[in-house]
Amino acid sequence: MVNAKFLGATVALGLLASIAPGNPAAPIVPQAAASQSGATLSAALFVNVAASSALYSVKAADIARARSRDRDVRALAKLQRRNALGIAGQLSFAGRRLNLLPRAELLPEHKAMLRSLRSTPTFDHTYLQQQRGFVPDALDFHRTYARRGDSPTLRPVAQMGAQLLEGQVRAIDRTD
Numbered sequence: 001m002v003n004a005k006f007l008g009a010t011v012a013l014g015l016l017a018s019i020a021p022g023n024p025a026a027p028i029v030p031q032a033a034a035s036q037s038g039a040t041l042s043a044a045l046f047v048n049v050a051a052s053s054a055l056y057s058v059k060a061a062d063i064a065r066a067r068s069r070d071r072d073v074r075a076l077a078k079l080q081r082r083n084a085l086g087i088a089g090q091l092s093f094a095g096r097r098l099n100l101l102p103r104a105e106l107l108p109e110h111k112a113m114l115r116s117l118r119s120t121p122t123f124d125h126t127y128l129q130q131q132r133g134f135v136p137d138a139l140d141f142h143r144t145y146a147r148r149g150d151s152p153t154l155r156p157v158a159q160m161g162a163q164l165l166e167g168q169v170r171a172i173d174r175t176d
């Protein structure tokens with residue numbers, strides 16, 4: 001199941017998509033509800049949430065590189081950054097085929113997480129705490145789209161993202 005932070009993001013994006021100008025055919029039911037009910041997830045929703053997640057991951061890793069003094073945290077951040085750039089590249093490539101280019105915008109939840117990382121006096125603790133919640137949620141989101149996404153072009157991107165995120169979950173589990 002997709003967790004509350006991702007549900008909040010998907011509900012917001014689903015609602016925005018449903019009222020977006022020039023998009024009269026967009027569903028009124030939020031996409032998060034569709035993910036809960038077993039319905040397909042929209043390509044636009046996947047691209048927007050996955051792109052924001054990847055951008056957050058890169059920015060968080062950059063902050064970790066500057067602020068962390070813990071070798072394990074820095075190694076995790078390096079892996080996180082590399083994986084996020086790979087996911088972002090695949091989103092961009094696949095998005096071009098669908099005319100759904102990822103935006104370089106963070107969702108409000110991701111912006112708040114970065115603000116917290118920039119200002120915390122206990123960086124390593126805060127970074128690891130965020131990753132322990134964020135990465136499994138991102139993994140669930142990618143797995144869900146890989147199974148029930150509406151785009152045959154994006155489902156392999158979601159599957160690849162899920163595989164990369166599985167490695168990050170294992171790396172987080174090894175980091176203390």
